[in-house]
Amino acid sequence: MIVTMAQMPALIPKEVEIQRLKKIWLIVIAMGSTAASVEVDNFVDGSLHQTSIRDSAFTPAHWWLYSHFIALPLGWGAAAIYDRKVPVLRGPNNSMNTGLKMTILGYLATMFTIGVNEMWHFWFVEEIFAVPNHWMFNMGVVVAFMGALAYVVRVYARLVELGAETPGENPYVAEMYKMALEGKLYSRAIP
């Protein structure tokens, strides 16, 4: 049966919500493992560049690096589609979750910067980290990470709220969860 947006209920049974949040959590863990593996690839790629200076898009380290740029958007896309079934994860006016919107905006900025960067490097060949054309790469990625973190924290805080997860034993961590659940730790724009 296809359930359209207009038919989606504002409340769902607790058991259903826990199961759905955990399915989203599965996607998040899989994407976390993928992201962690790409951290290893930073070293593999660095090592490859030291050995083989002349580079190509088709080295094993690059397959690994570039394929995560496909895997992670697919994973986030799956999360964005599936989380329509969890009412608390919707954004204002039944739109997409605010954290996911921030992530998309951040990566759009990064994609735009690819063009800017290519234009810059047409005249200036050196790869200095702090040149202005790289700024928006870093700012875009930071905005994207902030949005993704807000989303992941929201999913986890909701699991805690439903009693499916236990808050930390550390009183400071427990206090942080309490504040998150009361909406005092992050923006109220995330419903």
Next chain:
Amino acid sequence: MTLPKGFGSGGAGGASSSDVERMIGKRVENMTGMITISYIAAWLATFGGTAAGYFYYPWAYPTPSGHYAFIVLTIIEAIGYIFCVKVMQEGSNKNSNGVVAATVAGTAVGTVLISMFVGN
């Protein structure tokens, strides 16, 4: 509670337990098999990726470097796999510790054997 079309008893009353089960579909605590197959597939793909490196680009991607990446990645994947199964089953009566232990032990032994005998 307002339920989607097709659920509930025509407007009167809330969701029955069979409605809840239909809304849930496959329960996460029963997904161990799928998660285990995904983990093994990821581990084999990791072997394939690193092997492609040291078989096709041996001048640029030495075998010990490939094995090192393979070992570290196997550890990362195993942590993700254990997290997935444990988080999905907590709070339920299901317990797949035996399956998880056997799978992780199998891939650990496989990783050591591959690192010792493949590509050298």
